[in-house]
Amino acid sequence: MKTTIPQALAEAVRHDPAAPLLTWYDDATGDRAELSGATLDNWVSKTANLLVDGIGLGHGDSVALLLPPHWQTAAILLGVSAAGLAADLADLGGDPQPVEALFTTPERVERAAAWTTMDRYATGLLPLAMPLREPPAGYADFVTEVRNHGDHFRGEPVAPADRAFAGPIELSHQDALEGAHERAAQLGFGAGDRVLFDVAVHPDPVDWLLAPLVVGASAVLCAHLDHERLDARTTAEKVSLVLA
Template sequence: MRTPASLLADLLAADPARPRVTFYDDAPGETCGERIELSGKVLANWVAKAGNALQEELDAGPGTVVRLDLPGHWRALYWALAAWSVGATVDLDGTIDADVTVTDDPERVPAGGEAVVVTLAALARSHPNPLPAGAMDEARELATYADAFSPWEAPGPRDRALVAGGEHTAYDAVVPSPGWPAGARVLATGDLASVLRTALAAWAVDGSVVLVREADPARMPGRLAAEGVTLDPR
């Protein structure tokens, strides 16, 4: 069974230094204009830290529901992979009770349950606003967790991996088989559900993603050429 965690291991085994995520932020606001590139090794380090935070601090594992209340952003990718690495369910719809909420807005932290507040800016060292009592400040605290991760328990094939668009997808079906060329460099845009599916499909063929948040159409032709994008699934 191919899982998101096994995909990440495959990327590291193939070439840990190769870029696997290239991110552009076109969304209005303080992060507009950011460009971030993550190699397989760097992506795995972020996943390990987030996975350890989920497992050690928030008691997440198979059966845990992790609500991802984030835009299509590079930080959302590693939180999704971290949740899958501990065997949890990633919920994008917000229609089921969450055990852990990962959000970029302190005002959307629920009254009950565990919460992580993410600051999207690349160089942030703490969240700029006050956080609810008990919420984890990702920018301040995530760096304290280890760069290596080992799950305490693996998910079963029929355990729920993803809730998105009203559909529930099990672990044995969450990694797609897109039939794309090996090593494809794929454009990923849109909401988080679309971004996650595109990223998993690209990594399944030993590829990489160019992720653009709220893409500016005027910038896209030159950007796709500069980044060597070989597949635009829009």
Template sequence: MNATDRTPADLLHSALADDPSRPLVTYYDDATGERVELSVATFANWVAKTANLLQDEFSAHPGDRLALLLPAHWQTAVWVLACSSVGVVADLHGEAAGADLVVAGPDTLEEARACPGERVALSLRPLGGRFPEPPAGFVDYAVEVPGQGDRFAPYVPVGPDAPALALPDGDELTGAQTVERARADAAGRGLGPGSRLLSALPYAGWDGLSAGLLAPLAAGGSVVLAPRLERLDAASLEQRVENERVTHSAVPRNA
């Protein structure tokens, strides 16, 4: 965490410089039993590879819009930071027809076909696995991303006042505004360095994206992302909190 950070990508760079080995995103799928833990360094490597894919393979430019049609997932978090790295606007659950690129999961492929530009599909299988058969008209992310470079440098510097994030409620935030709101949320939740926030909120808007990635990142903490937490009974949830050293939580109000 650095007071001079002005974009979400800056926040990741500071986390990497501070302690690359600490956990940043721990993801649970309680429907399948999947658990994935990504250190700052591993997460940053995925972001760099994805940003290189955007910039070099898809010729994405600053200001392009990417419709991000994915659920709360560790790979969704990667795409948000990759977009910030390139200067592409991450349009959370945006209209595919008006986007320059689209990224979809198995449940949003038909919606994504309306995009006239590049279409990327994620299987969301454990460990970032491939589709058994790539969806027609889509690039399989898991096939393309491994060969990308492990370091990323934008061809055009990404300024803090450039559009960075478009939300389903119509709000559009610059990089600086995104960081400012994430820091405010972190302070409001009492997050600080070393905090572990358990989030069961969907990536359906700012609240879920902030709790599930941006606020912990801005605070120098980490997130335990568990969007299907309702599948756990009380004893299992208590064990999860203990095992993951959870210090804070964000769950749906009706949970």
């Protein structure tokens, strides 16, 4: 049984590196992005290298994510985990906690000021992973910076008892995966399913990222879901379960 988040991702990639693992739609902008396991793993490795080699974070450090559901959020969260760091899911609520780095969007910069940290990254979550035209003052552009780092991460192994999540609720990797297994059972999907999530209904990455990952499912994430397109999208994406 998988006992760490990096193990869960590695198993998904090994199973079928070319198959779609995470598909993203934003019906407000028309954006669509499809990430295979190999492509997502590449972004995860680059993010982990940014955190470890780029800014020198080490096992046990905390990283705040003030980010909505998005494929880049998935890459950052999994990169944090791969690096042996603890993710503070600040966008889901809770009081500011001490962190060593922070990721957010320009729209959340005012709230992000409550977190004290030296290393701040912003992303516009733009189509085709485009960089920001001008990052907010005091922020580096995540998309620009992460592309400067290696495609493979060779860090210290992550242990099941290491912290996966920080903030109001601290969880080890093993506890987080056990919770993700339980959540998948509650939501009704398992191995081989392709699950469509309305991220307005399921904003927690335990639902839309970790639960599919640990049971061997794939996810179609939809922001600003246009319900008139739902039937056609379900057919086109070979969706087996809609959670909207």
